Amino acid sequence: MDRIAKWNPGAEEICVLCKNASETRSHLFFECSYSTRVWEHLMKGVLLNDYTSVWSDILMLIKDERMENKKKFCLSYVLQAAVHALWRERNKIKHEEKPMPIEIVMKLLDKGMRNKLSLLRTKGAKGFSTRM
Numbered sequence: 001m002d003r004i005a006k007w008n009p010g011a012e013e014i015c016v017l018c019k020n021a022s023e024t025r026s027h028l029f030f031e032c033s034y035s036t037r038v039w040e041h042l043m044k045g046v047l048l049n050d051y052t053s054v055w056s057d058i059l060m061l062i063k064d065e066r067m068e069n070k071k072k073f074c075l076s077y078v079l080q081a082a083v084h085a086l087w088r089e090r091n092k093i094k095h096e097e098k099p100m101p102i103e104i105v106m107k108l109l110d111k112g113m114r115n116k117l118s119l120l121r122t123k124g125a126k127g128f129s130t131r132m
């Protein structure tokens with residue numbers, strides 16, 4: 001919305017998820033109080049000391065060659081799933097539809113990640129042992 005507001009000065013650029021800041025990419029992913037809660041729920045336990053909610057730092061982590069494959073897979077998978085889910089919720093509010101409760105959003109994303117890891121383990125994908 002910060003970009004749209006540059007073309008159309010009358011456009012409302014306040015984040016609809018928290019109603020507390022301008023909606024920039026970095027705010028929406030994941031500096032917003034709503035989205036950081038979702039991201040933290042999903043990634044704090046995976047990234048541990050590497051945990052961040054800063055967009056540019058997340059992209060740096062994805063490019064980090066030293067990161068363990070399983071951790072990198074989780075980060076990449078959850079990033080795309082969380083961006084999609086948050087964008088969908090944001091659009092629901094923008095179009096005056098009822099958003100899902102945040103607990104349900106977090107639960108669906110968590111379940112999606114667990115199902116994906118379970119599938120990879122079942123298929124015997126390299127690096128995805130039963131230890132996961």
Ligand SMILES: [Zn+2]
Pocket residue numbers: 015016017018019020021027028032033034
């Ligand atoms: Zn916000």
